Amino acid sequence: EIVLTQSPATLSLSPGERATLSCRASQSVSNYLAWYQKKPGQAPRLLIYDTSNRATGIPARFSGSGSGTDFTLTISSLEPEDFAVYYCQQRTNWLTFGGGTKVEIK
Amino acid sequence: EVQLVESGGGLVQPGRSLRLSCAASGFTFDDYAMHWVRQAPGKGLEWVSGISWKSGSKDYADAVKGRFTISRDNAKNSLYLQMNNLRDEDTALYYCAKSHTNSGTRYFDHWGQGTLVTVSS
Numbered sequence: 001e002i003v004l005t006q007s008p009a010t011l012s013l014s015p016g017e018r019a020t021l022s023c024r025a026s027q028s029v030s031n032y033l034a035w036y037q038k039k040p041g042q043a044p045r046l047l048i049y050d051t052s053n054r055a056t057g058i059p060a061r062f063s064g065s066g067s068g069t070d071f072t073l074t075i076s077s078l079e080p081e082d083f084a085v086y087y088c089q090q091r092t093n094w095l096t097f098g099g100g101t102k103v104e105i106k
Numbered sequence: 107e108v109q110l111v112e113s114g115g116g117l118v119q120p121g122r123s124l125r126l127s128c129a130a131s132g133f134t135f136d137d138y139a140m141h142w143v144r145q146a147p148g149k150g151l152e153w154v155s156g157i158s159w160k161s162g163s164k165d166y167a168d169a170v171k172g173r174f175t176i177s178r179d180n181a182k183n184s185l186y187l188q189m190n191n192l193r194d195e196d197t198a199l200y201y202c203a204k205s206h207t208n209s210g211t212r213y214f215d216h217w218g219q220g221t222l223v224t225v226s227s
Binding site: 036038055056068077087089095096097099 | 218
C-alpha cells in the first residue's frame, strides 16, 4: 500500500496569504495524484487531478505541482472560503488518501 | 446537475449487517465507475470499494474485503454496499462518489452528502 504523508498537519494563515501544502508518497505515484477540499458538513470537492489539472469550476488560485513522490498544492492568495481541510489521493496502486492538512485562519 | 443521495445508515450492533444505497441522477449512470469512501469521526478519508460501469470489476480495501459487497443496478441508477459482520471500526460517514471520467479514472468529481453508520453494542 502506498502511504501518503501530508504536511504540515495544520497551517495557520491570514486571508490573502499564500498557502503551500505538501504530500509525500512512500513510493512513486508517477503523476497520478489528486487534491480535495473538505469542509465540515460538506462533501469533499475535487480540486486538482493528475498532479496539476484543475477540475471543472476550480479557481485559478489553486495549483498543483510535483512528480514521483513529492507533490505540492498551492493556493496563491487565500480567500475566506478556502479555510478547510485538504487531502491528497493517489490512484497508482489501489487508492489511498493522505491524512489531511487543515488550513485555519490565523 | 449531478446528484448522489445516500441512504441506509443507522445504529447497528457489532456482527450485524446493513445495506447502504446511493441514488444517482443528472448524468449517464452506466457510463461511470462508482465508489464508496468513508470518514470515521475525527479521521481522514478512506476508500472502501469501487465498481466498474458494468459491474465487471469490483475492488475492496483490505479492511473490508470478505465482509462488504458492492453492487449496482444501472436500470435504477443505484449503487449499493452490503456490509456484513460489522465492526466498531466501521463506524463512519459513508460517501457515494462518482468517478471523474468514463474511462474509470479513480478520482472522484461528485460526492453525496453521506450516510452515517454507527456500530455499537
